[in-house]
Amino acid sequence: MGLRAAGATRGNQRLSANLRELHPSLYPAAAYLYGIARSYGAHITSVYRTRQEQTQLYAACGDGRCLYPVAPPGHSRHEQRRAFDLVAHPLILRGLGRLWESMGGTWGGRFGDPIHFEA
Numbered sequence: 001m002g003l004r005a006a007g008a009t010r011g012n013q014r015l016s017a018n019l020r021e022l023h024p025s026l027y028p029a030a031a032y033l034y035g036i037a038r039s040y041g042a043h044i045t046s047v048y049r050t051r052q053e054q055t056q057l058y059a060a061c062g063d064g065r066c067l068y069p070v071a072p073p074g075h076s077r078h079e080q081r082r083a084f085d086l087v088a089h090p091l092i093l094r095g096l097g098r099l100w101e102s103m104g105g106t107w108g109g110r111f112g113d114p115i116h117f118e119a
C-alpha cells in the first residue's frame with residue numbers, strides 16, 4: 001500500500017516521537033523524508049498518539065488554543081499511526097511538504113498545520 005490512503009509539543013503534552021510507531025507501510029517513506037529533513041535541522045515531535053493522549057492534547061489545544069490545530073479525539077491520523085509532526089524552519093517545511101506530496105502523502109501545510117505529515 002502506498003501513501004494514497006490519506007509537533008514541538010503542543011501544549012505541555014509529552015508525545016512519543018519515533019517513526020517506528022508509524023504503520024509499517026508508511027515507515028519507509030517517512031524515514032526517507034526525515035533523512036533529508038534532519039540535515040536541515042528538522043526534528044520529529046509527535047508520531048503515534050493514544051486516544052487518551054489525543055484527548056488530553058485536544059483539551060489543551062483544541063479550538064485554536066495552541067500554535068497548531070489539533071483534531072478532536074477519534075479524528076487524528078496520529079491515532080491511526082498514519083501521521084507525524086516535523087518541526088523546522090517554515091521554508092524547509094514547505095519544501096518537505098512538496099516532497100511528501102510528490103510521494104503521495106498529504107501535507108498539513110495545506111490546511112494550516114505545516115508541521116503535520118500524513119498518509
Ligand SMILES: [Zn+2]
Pocket residue numbers: 007046078083084085115116117
Ligand atoms: Zn500532526
